[in-house]
Amino acid sequence: MIEFKNISKSFSSKNILNNISFKIKSGESVVIIGQSGEGKSVLLKHFNGLIIPDNGDVVVDGKIINKLSFSDLQSVRKNMSMVFQFGALFDSLSIKDNILISLDNNTKLNMLEKNKRVTESLNEVNLSNIEHLFPSDLSGGMKKRVGISRAISIKPKYILYDEPTTGLDPINTGKIISLMNSIKQNKKITSIVVTHELKIVNEFASRVIMLNKSKIVFDGTPKELNSSKDKYIKSFILGKE
Template sequence: MIEFKNISKSFSSKDILNNISFKIKTGESVAIIGQSGEGKSVLLKHFNGLMMPDSGQVIIDKKIINELSFSDLQLVRKNMSMVFQFGALFDSLSIKDNILISLDNNTSLDTDEKEKRVIESLDLVNLSHIDHLYLNDLSGGMKKRVGISRAISIRPTYILYDEPTTGLDPINTGKIIKLMQSIKNSKKITSIIVTHEMKIVNEFVSRVIMLKNGNIIFDGSPKDLNSSKDKYIKSFILGKE
């Protein structure tokens, strides 16, 4: 269970998040949408403490994460993975080592179990045959898949996706959505996705939170979003001014 209580955040006197509150139940899939610069990624980084609010509380499994010590926060992060917009994979490491670094730090598996887990995680994204390659040898879509593979390898309870399909062609976008779908169904993971992609909203999530000027202007199902009469929401969905 995740709860955001009156979260506010500003940068250089510009308000990005303005007294935001919501709850996310375990197992729920939630999309955070809004125009560029509305603070979606900033909001997402509050879930795992990569950013801390100026005021308010972020509560995850009854722990107020913005009041935790660094070591306690690290314990919370062991149950929470993040897929970054451009992968954020370590270019000095091979694909396999990118996943191993996550397992080394977040699990107590022995060497053989870790090797097995790497193969399992890469199998899920159909990349186990190229685990020895480095990032320079991969396409954008492959990097995203490795990022997802790294995220799921630790068997998290929560998974955060920051624009997982940005920069991908429609075929790769479809592959990523299918992959996210299969992870959600098989592992019962709570998924929070920052996206502009209406395909993700319509096919993947059960709930949508829309941000504008640092406030939540919509919180409901994708069906309700699509049938909204609000001019701003309509223009966002249709991609027209």
């Protein structure tokens, strides 16, 4: 379980998060939405200690991660993978080596086991026999899938998705969401997604958290979000003021 307890964060006197509190249970698929600049990505980076709160605590499986030593924090991170906006692949490395980086840093597998894990994780995202290719050989959608493959290769308990469909056309967006659902169902992984893509909300989320003006203004199911009478929420869903 993950719990945010009264989290506040500011940058250069600008208040980004103000007294944010919520819990995420094992197996949930939580989608965090809000307009650009509302602190969604800042919030996401608190989950794995990439950003430390000014006030409050982030508790992951009973451990207050903002108070852990670096080595203890690294142990927590071994159960947590992150999928970055544009895949965040290293251009100078092959696809295989891009995935091996995560396995090298987060597992104690031998080389034979790592190679097997690379192949398995690529097969799970429907990308077979591309280990020898480089990121420049791939389309945008394929790069996204390699990023997801790298994330699942360490068999994490949690996956953090930062705008997983940014820059994709509607068809590839649908493919990524379908893949995310497959991972959720087959691996029972707890998923936290930051996005402004309502298609992800409606087709993936079990729960939605909306941020506005540094605070949580909605926390509920996609159905409850879509039926909300709140003026701001309706404006966000309809895409107009």
